[in-house]
Amino acid sequence: MSLVIAKDITKNYQIGEVVIPAIRGLSFEIEPAAFVSFIGPSGSGKTTLLNLVGCLDKPTDGHLTVAGADVSTFTQKKGAGFRGEHIGFIFQDFNLLPVLTVYENIEYPLIMVQNVPAPERRERIQRLLDAVGMLDQKDKYPDQISGGQKQRVAIARALVTHPKLVLADEPTANLDSKTAHTVIDLMKKMKNELKTTFIFSTHDTKIVGEAEIIYVLEDGQLVSRNVQGGNNNA
Template identity: 45%
Template structure:
């Protein structure tokens, strides 16, 4: 069974009187251990697709199965648990808490675990910071770090709960090309160590790191 299965997923938004169909029937499978890129221009529906894959939103129709669980009809609380246990997000703007230290930011997902093991979490956070090359920055605040370092913290945060899927939305959008390359190398390294990685991007250079690329246009996968 693949990690993610989307069957004829449609998503409609209501904007005032109008209904806008953003996703028009997506069929998609992501196998465990894959590194895929979903490419598309802005307005193509790739962000909506990411929201659904990341359990931030649910389809209007169709089915979505994540790690053998039917997501389609889950409640808000159940979606939160799924995100916590199965998904690690990496965002374009890093999205770190400005008032928390690097270590506290990395530990954030562990606060919301159903069965938390706080003592173990701190040890694990330090290991992961080591892995992303920031073990000497644990006490720093995000604004004391460079963009590339902040994105590494975000990746460490995405890894802390040992999720099935790393979901990165334009992870290099705010970075210069050299740093972007380093971040993509790091994601590739995670993939080599067994993590499933999905990157949503409009940038071909970023997508090139993936082993498989899907293109989305006007709410449909085109190849």
């Protein structure tokens, strides 16, 4: 069964009396353990779409199912619970909590969201710190590490809850080219190891090629679906 099923979803924003369509009748399905990228120019609807899939926003119309749940009916509390259970987030600006160390940032969702017992917490965090190459930096605060290191911590934080789906909105936008490739390689490696679905948005053409499936958006509409080394569907 597909992890994400979108059927004719639309999203309109109302600014005063003006209605601005951000997503116009999108339909797609994403399978588990996929490595998917949404690309397109600014204003094409990439972030809006990721927000919908991440249960941070609700579609104006259409049906959106994530991990078997109709997310368009969620309340604020239910949405938070669902996100904590099934979805991991990687942000463009890393969004680490400045008052927590690297270790504590990764630990945060296990304590505050999932209530994971301490021994299991330690084991999971150590494994991820090792996997993202940040074990020796675990006691540093976010302002003591580089942008690439921050994003590696953010990836570990997103994965520590064992989510079915990780959403990354422009995860390499604030990184140099070399670091961007390192981060995407890391995401890919984690996807292969943990069988987690990764969906990321980008307009960085240098890293687009890393995705297995590429959806191209323009003006809120899906204009193509490219499978690396496979079929191309519009």
